[in-house]
Amino acid sequence: MVKHPYKVHVWGAFCRQGPIGVALFTENMNSAKYREILQSQLLPNAYHAGYGWNFQQDNAPMHTAKLTHQFFVINNVPVIDWPANSPDLNPIENLWAILKGNVERRVNNWVMKKKSLGANDFQGIIQQEWDNIDKNLFFSLADSMSDRINMVIENNGYTINY
Template sequence: MLAEVHKQKRVEWARKHLNDRWDRTLFTDETAFQLFRNTVERWYKGKRPVRRIPKDRTKIMAWGGFCAKGKTSLFCFKQIMNAEFYVEILRTHAPEISQMLGSRWRFQQDNDPKHTSRLAKAFIEENFPQVLEWPSNSPDLNPIENLWSIIKSKVEKRMPKNLDDLENFMIEEWENIPESVLINFSYSMRRRCELIIENNGERIPY
């Protein structure tokens, strides 16, 4: 449940950005892809309920970014991310982002402490032309969450048998996302802003 202060800030943000041009905003985030996301049932004696236990918690993390004009390559990793590693990811992808968007674009990230560290802020301010401030506790505003959901569903249907399969499928499905999906998700931002305002800052069905 969102606190009132967060709802108010979400409404203020939505009003401020309602009429923005969203085609040159690069939406970014990282997410985890699980190997063997399905579960097994385990029965216990007596009348205790069935407990569902994950088969395997092995995972691969991924970072990516997209806009209406295209997407970055997908960066896959298994180590724990810290501020230094996050900056290295951004440094690695900065040339391809510049090639895709030129000098007039806006960088979006959430408020994860790694993203807002002094190290990350310094790199972003020096290398990216503009940063979009982001309201706290607002994954429903970020269209990359919808993109992750699509890719995870497609990867899961392919039933990867090991981590190599998982990583290969992640990259393939990321690369196969149609441009029309990227455009639609980018331009959904106006409607998201409208819904935030209409719902007084409450979470929206995205």
């Protein structure tokens, strides 16, 4: 794996029907940045999820901040209460692993061709790989939630391999 000198954060959301939004940014995430992304990516695109959708997020500090909670209330965003330390119940974790692998392959190919990889090139690769995710993957990850929940229940609440 080729190391790159660029720090890029990726926020993404999806539903059964496909991607809802993605944001690439270089600054650190905080509650203000998180709300800015939700405003620009989630709110205008959440209709893709259809009627009766719920927003799932982990318990990172910027997600549970008072101003973030107020943002959700003001904008009528239904947020699921989520247990701490439960990445096995968060299907986007699987998506991040796939995206990371695809980006790493592209970066390695880029560097093997002796091309210089700039920050814009790196962000472009991330965006292209997000755009190239098969729509069926979004469906299968969203659809896996009932199985995941049942497996955790059968495992008495302990972590599962998913």
